[in-house]
Amino acid sequence: MRHEYYNFGNFSNMEERYIKEVEWWFSEFSAQSEVERYFELFPELKSRLSKFAIGIYIWNMTGQIDINEPDDVGRVRLILKVLDQTPGFDFFDNTFNECTPDTVCEIIGMAPIVPQEEPDTTFDYSITPIKSFEEAKEYNDSVSWRIVVSEESFNDYVASGNRFYFLENNNWWDALCVPGMNFPHDNYGYSLIAVKISPDNEIVSVTSRWNTYAGDTGDFLNEEQLKNLLGLKYAQLLFH
DSSP: OOOOOOOOOOOOOHHHHHHHHHHHHHHHHTTTGOOOOHHHHGGGGTGGGGGHHHHHHHHHHHOOOOTEEEEEEEHHHHHHHHTTTTTTTHHSSSTGGOOOOOOOOOHHTTSSSOOBBOOOOOOOOOEEEEEEEHHHHHTTTTOOOOHHHHHHHHHHHHHTTOOEEEEEESSSOOOOOOOOOTSSSSSSHEEEEEEOTTTTEEEEEEEEEEEGGTTTBBBSSHHHHHHHHHHHHHHGGGOO
């Protein structure tokens, strides 16, 4: 079987090794043409998480996920983030022990089953207005919201004049993707929040970093809770 390799630019030796690992597995399934697409959707695969690339491919091929659905992509990316920071990385083989995505989520605590103790969360938010998909996409490596994965979804959400703000708490990029005792209201959930504002300056939705995998449908916080969280900074959400 002839293996084709793709040029993805300049990478470190480790990244190159991970990329070649994914290329090799995909070639075993005669899916070489899919490699670049998977790296675009799941940038985490350019790390030791490349181990799970073929498992994700099998999930998609067997209809357990649909990589054309931003919610499914986001869910898998969150699974990868949790696996990278928990013993689940070693527990699962490269096909997730042939488990379904739902079973993997249960095992690694995304339900969550075994939330972990964590220090009290302190709040000191920076508020970033998101004016375009290009700006939203800059967060693609850090969160799995539809609006950072899919330009179509972003455009749909803002078509009627809605606007987005991302709330970044302290060193949000260092927050561990591990469920806490107050899941989803834990350190990771509070570390990065998306707020959608209507043209009439009404709060449309508040979404945690856990996204829909915590049952979050845009109601992570109500308006009063958001005001208490931000204090005087809340007013920044009401100005274009």
